[in-house]
Amino acid sequence: MLSVLQLYSSSPLRNFSYLIYSDRNGEAVCVDPYDAKQIVTALKKLGLKLKSILNTHEHPDHVHGNLELKEETKATVFGHPDARGKIPGMDEILKESGVYFENEGDSLVAWETPGHTDCHFCFALQSRTGTHSVFSGDMIFNAGVGNCTRGGNPSRMYHTIKNRFYSIPDEVLLYPGHDYWENNLGFSESIEPGNHSVTEVRSLMERKTKDVDFLISDFGMERKINPFFRLNEDSVRNSKRLESKESLSEEELFIRLRKLRDSW
Ligand SMILES: [Fe+2]
Numbered sequence: 342m343l344s345v346l347q348l349y350s351s352s353p354l355r356n357f358s359y360l361i362y363s364d365r366n367g368e369a370v371c372v373d374p375y376d377a378k379q380i381v382t383a384l385k386k387l388g389l390k391l392k393s394i395l396n397t398h399e400h401p402d403h404v405h406g407n408l409e410l411k412e413e414t415k416a417t418v419f420g421h422p423d424a425r426g427k428i429p430g431m432d433e434i435l436k437e438s439g440v441y442f443e444n445e446g447d448s449l450v451a452w453e454t455p456g457h458t459d460c461h462f463c464f465a466l467q468s469r470t471g472t473h474s475v476f477s478g479d480m481i482f483n484a485g486v487g488n489c490t491r492g493g494n495p496s497r498m499y500h501t502i503k504n505r506f507y508s509i510p511d512e513v514l515l516y517p518g519h520d521y522w523e524n525n526l527g528f529s530e531s532i533e534p535g536n537h538s539v540t541e542v543r544s545l546m547e548r549k550t551k552d553v554d555f556l557i558s559d560f561g562m563e564r565k566i567n568p569f570f571r572l573n574e575d576s577v578r579n580s581k582r583l584e585s586k587e588s589l590s591e592e593e594l595f596i597r598l599r600k601l602r603d604s605w
Pocket of ligand 1: 398457
């Protein structure tokens with residue numbers, strides 16, 4: 342069985358890196374290393390050997406720790422084929438549905454997910470019974486989605502999320518690349534002021550120790566609080582923030598919300 346360690350870096354961008362590891366054989370992979378020293382310390386503490394560094398995409402805050410971590414551990418660096426030259430230390434390419442870690446029936450599978458950039462992958466942790474969790478990089482955040490202003494496209498993001506994530510089971514856990522809970526819940530509240538689930542989740546979040554302990558959502562929770570997963574709710578469609586009288590397609594509504602979030 343594979344375990345997950347979430348590592349938070351108190352950079353202004355509130356980055357998360359992840360170690361996915363096997364207690365049984367002591368092997369690990371790292372998704373989006375930010376602070377290499379922090380990751381090396383965690384590897385030593387848990388007695389793990391790092392096999393691979395997996396980058397969700399090419400933005401500097403997701404590849405920040407690549408070279409130092411590679412130097413320390415000799416791990417192989419994987420990235421999107423079109424991001425070669427932008428991902429420091431990249432050795433190998435990621436492929437759609439490729440398996441990048443496996444142990445005792447669990448596997449870590451790459452899903453190509455363009456939208457935030459054209460070179461984006463998410464990683465799904467799967468067991469024999471289905472998907473257990475998703476490492477979503479800058480594609481999906483708690484109560485939000487990534488921006489499309491640095492190499493992305495909101496229409497492609499909509500289609501990726503619709504095809505990959507709208508039907509994902511409720512119990513699948515979401516491990517995003519940043520802690521953007523607070524801002525995103527504020528945006529959700531501005532779109533749907535009467536959404537009690539947002540208020541409930543905010544109080545759950547506020548019970549956590551700030552910058553130490555983080556609320557982990559699942560897709561069931563996202564369907565209650567994330568406006569980008571609520572495009573067919575009247576309260577979103579009729580939101581005063583949209584200032585629109587015409588009836589919008591699901592895709593147009595997604596793009597409209599994304600644009601509003603850009604200037605929120
Ligand atoms: Fe990014």
